[in-house]
Amino acid sequence: MANDTMIDIQSVSRSFRQTLAVDSITLSIRRGELFGIVGPDGAGKSTLLRMMAAILNPTGGTIAIAGHDSVKDAEDIKSIMGYMPQGFGLYTDLSVQENLRFTADVYGVTGAQLEKRLPVLYEFTDLASFKDYQAGKLSGGMKKKLALACAIIHEPPLLLLDEPTTGVDPVARRGFWDLLSGLHAQGTTTVVSTPYMDEAERCNRVALLYNGRVLACDSPSAIKARVPGAVLALTSSDNRRLAPLLLGLSGVIDIQTYGNLLNIIVTDRDTVRSRILDLLDSEQIDDYTLEDAPMRMEEAFIYLVNHAEGALPEEVAS
Amino acid sequence: MNLRHMFALARKEFYHIVRDPGTFLLVTVGPVFLMIVFTYMLTSEVKNAPVGVIDHAHNDASAELIDRIEADPVTRIAAYYESVDATDLDFQRGDIVAAVEIPENYGQFSLLGDVPTVHMIVDGMEPTSAEQVLETVYTIADEHTRDLAGDALSGFGLDSSLLDLPINVETETLFNPDLRSIVDFYPGLMGMMLTLPALALALSLAKEAENGTLEQLVASPVDKRALLAGKMLPYLVFGMIDVVILFIMGQVAYSVPFRGSLLEYMLVALLFNMANLGLALLIAVFVRSQQVAIIVAFLVFFVPPFFLSGMFFPADAMPFIVQLEMVEFPSMHYVSLAKAIFLQGTSIRDLLFNFVILAILGIELFEIAAFIFRKKIIVTVPWRKWFNRDEKRQSLTQQPIAQSRG
Numbered sequence: 001m002a003n004d005t006m007i008d009i010q011s012v013s014r015s016f017r018q019t020l021a022v023d024s025i026t027l028s029i030r031r032g033e034l035f036g037i038v039g040p041d042g043a044g045k046s047t048l049l050r051m052m053a054a055i056l057n058p059t060g061g062t063i064a065i066a067g068h069d070s071v072k073d074a075e076d077i078k079s080i081m082g083y084m085p086q087g088f089g090l091y092t093d094l095s096v097q098e099n100l101r102f103t104a105d106v107y108g109v110t111g112a113q114l115e116k117r118l119p120v121l122y123e124f125t126d127l128a129s130f131k132d133y134q135a136g137k138l139s140g141g142m143k144k145k146l147a148l149a150c151a152i153i154h155e156p157p158l159l160l161l162d163e164p165t166t167g168v169d170p171v172a173r174r175g176f177w178d179l180l181s182g183l184h185a186q187g188t189t190t191v192v193s194t195p196y197m198d199e200a201e202r203c204n205r206v207a208l209l210y211n212g213r214v215l216a217c218d219s220p221s222a223i224k225a226r227v228p229g230a231v232l233a234l235t236s237s238d239n240r241r242l243a244p245l246l247l248g249l250s251g252v253i254d255i256q257t258y259g260n261l262l263n264i265i266v267t268d269r270d271t272v273r274s275r276i277l278d279l280l281d282s283e284q285i286d287d288y289t290l291e292d293a294p295m296r297m298e299e300a301f302i303y304l305v306n307h308a309e310g311a312l313p314e315e316v317a318s
Numbered sequence: 319m320n321l322r323h324m325f326a327l328a329r330k331e332f333y334h335i336v337r338d339p340g341t342f343l344l345v346t347v348g349p350v351f352l353m354i355v356f357t358y359m360l361t362s363e364v365k366n367a368p369v370g371v372i373d374h375a376h377n378d379a380s381a382e383l384i385d386r387i388e389a390d391p392v393t394r395i396a397a398y399y400e401s402v403d404a405t406d407l408d409f410q411r412g413d414i415v416a417a418v419e420i421p422e423n424y425g426q427f428s429l430l431g432d433v434p435t436v437h438m439i440v441d442g443m444e445p446t447s448a449e450q451v452l453e454t455v456y457t458i459a460d461e462h463t464r465d466l467a468g469d470a471l472s473g474f475g476l477d478s479s480l481l482d483l484p485i486n487v488e489t490e491t492l493f494n495p496d497l498r499s500i501v502d503f504y505p506g507l508m509g510m511m512l513t514l515p516a517l518a519l520a521l522s523l524a525k526e527a528e529n530g531t532l533e534q535l536v537a538s539p540v541d542k543r544a545l546l547a548g549k550m551l552p553y554l555v556f557g558m559i560d561v562v563i564l565f566i567m568g569q570v571a572y573s574v575p576f577r578g579s580l581l582e583y584m585l586v587a588l589l590f591n592m593a594n595l596g597l598a599l600l601i602a603v604f605v606r607s608q609q610v611a612i613i614v615a616f617l618v619f620f621v622p623p624f625f626l627s628g629m630f631f632p633a634d635a636m637p638f639i640v641q642l643e644m645v646e647f648p649s650m651h652y653v654s655l656a657k658a659i660f661l662q663g664t665s666i667r668d669l670l671f672n673f674v675i676l677a678i679l680g681i682e683l684f685e686i687a688a689f690i691f692r693k694k695i696i697v698t699v700p701w702r703k704w705f706n707r708d709e710k711r712q713s714l715t716q717q718p719i720a721q722s723r724g
């Protein structure tokens with residue numbers, strides 16, 4: 001294993017009775033990376049992170065964290081990592097300060113070291129004025145910040161965060177990611193899982209997880225580059241009727257519906273655009289807009305899900 | 319064991335206890351309240367207890383006696399029988415709690431001859447009512463005999479008060495030979511009350527598993543023995559406070575005698591508390607949901623001690639296997655030790671077997687729980703909480719998969 005590898009996952013699987021939550025995943029995460037594990041509910045993100053955190057043993061394969069085996073040397077891993085479980089893992093009946101001090105005791109951060117660390121964490125997370133608040137009374141976003149502060153209290157070289165922004169308002173989400181960027185800049189290897197595609201853009205690399213498998217693992221721009229063609233955004237009064245017709249057009253790879261907006265992924269912008277205009281004409285729809293749209297992770301992910309089996313449409317394959 | 323970890327856990331657990339009114343009441347007022355309820359149940363006044371009669375005399379005197387028993391508020395006549403054997407079935411069904419056998423010579427006096435002997439059979443399964451019925455019938459029969467004797471003597475011009483002529487009442491107790499009462503039960507009952515802090519401990523650990531805080535803990539480098547010991551410590555402290563309160567309550571409110579060494583009793587109580595808490599940890603290590611913890615704890619803490627600890631049934635009346643099983647229940651040894659120390663003033667040295675087993679259980683149950691406990695998440699738990707699906711739905715528009723092509 002190369003020296004700059006922080007996490008080495010070799011064909012890891014985990015099943016729960018009939019469910020295969022993680023299906024022979026192989027991944028390698030480098031030191032200093034901000035790595036995203038992106039996928040919908042039930043994709044297996046939490047299961048994968050729990051195995052990395054050495055609190056769940058794989059049913060197949062091996063995981064090495066900084067050279068420690070996740071089954072045999074689980075306790076070694078636990079002292080060098082900070083882990084934030086999905087949901088709130090701290091005590092709602094303890095104050096912000098009590099939670100921090102408890103965590104510090106558990107991680108062996110004490111005395112002068114702790115007294116120096118606490119102000120830094122309060123400053124970093126903006127929680128200073130909430131020191132004596134019961135953790136249960138904090139807002140969703142502040143709870144996550146407190147959990148983050150606890151996770152980094154011992155300045156771990158590795159941070160595992162399971163859906164840290166789920167259930168948090170958009171502004172707080174942005175703030176949280178700014179914190180992560182700050183930690184990343186300090187050199188902390190960070191693994192974040194999220195169901196939000198837009199967050200993937202902020203990672204060095206992401207693994208797209210679906211049904212327990214990795215659909216793609218690359219930088220966000222490289223993943224988007226894998227999707228051939230362009231995106232056209234169509235709004236009209238009759239999207240419901242149009243969608244299947246559009247899918248029938250040659251050159252249309254995929255359609256995603258967002259309310260009355262259709263994102264159409266096409267092989268060739270110009271030729272398919274004129275085919276769509278023809279279709280709109282023949283269907284006698286004139287209150288529409290058809291514009292170019294950027295390719296986002298969102299489109300890329302859905303494209304990859306729909307073509308996971310390598311069954312690309314003929315136009316693309318040729 | 320990492321002591322820093324242990325005290326960190328203990329402090330945190332202490333906050334949980336004092337900040338949650340339910341838990342706080344369970345470990346403080348709970349045992350006292352339960353003790354009052356129990357003792358009340360055992361002492362409650364008896365009214366109209368059903369009594370059976372076997373009348374061999376069939377004379378005016380016996381009829382008068384029966385009338386007086388019927389008239390007394392404590393007792394009523396429920397049935398008549400030809401023989402003592404005939405009462406068996408009704409005793410078993412609980413239709414009568416006592417039977418009075420009136421001898422043939424009832425009401426006949428010869429100054430030289432036998433005093434008529436009224437024979438009583440009481441149901442020891444209901445010690446309180448049995449004791450009261452016994453006392454009542456004795457008093458009625460005694461008075462009646464004095465009246466009869468008085469009538470007889472005044473015929474001779476003598477004053478009945480000169481005579482001391484007690485009636486003989488012979489008793490036979492079914493099921494609970496000693497007719498033990500509150501005082502006898504109190505030391506044992508104290509042990510049962512001490513299972514409440516243990517229950518609270520099992521619930522607390524199950525709650526951490528349900529809320530996901532245990533996931534955070536097992537992902538930390540915390541020493542697992544320190545984790546369990548730290549969680550246990552505050553309950554041990556509250557348990558010992560309960561012992562002191564219940565002890566004082568016993569002395570003051572129930573005049574329970576204490577003949578042994580207080581130090582020895584406290585040592586026994588400490589070991590018993592530890593064993594109970596170890597058992598609670600063992601339960602919680604296996605079940606990590608609060609509902610299941612309650613059910614299992616009830617089965618382990620309340621049912622076996624109740625039936626097996628010799629509190630209600632004599633241990634030697636039970637089959638060998640059951641006796642063997644009982645050895646594993648701390649309560650059995652606690653009850654033996656506590657009763658001997660309280661009531662007979664016995665020293666631990668004379669009950670070394672029970673003491674040694676209790677000490678082993680006190681230490682070993684914790685060690686077994688710590689040995690079995692794994693710093694992993696348990697996969698057979700209800701995971702509603704873990705996935706927090708409701709939270710996620712909040713921002714549906716940002717969920718790409720919901721809009722996948724249909």
Ligand SMILES: Nc1ncnc2c1ncn2[C@@H]1O[C@H](COP(=O)(O)OP(=O)(O)O)[C@@H](O)[C@H]1O
Pocket residue numbers: 016019020021039040041042043044045046047048696697698701705
């Ligand atoms: N402890 C568990 N026991 C049984 N099934 C589980 C458990 N954890 C996860 N699963 C199942 O594994 C799959 C992946 O779940 P999870 O890893 O939580 O996905 P995600 O975090 O991406 O939403 C789901 O089908 C889930 O029901």
Ligand SMILES: [Mg+2]
Pocket residue numbers: 045046047086162163705
């Ligand atoms: Mg998850």
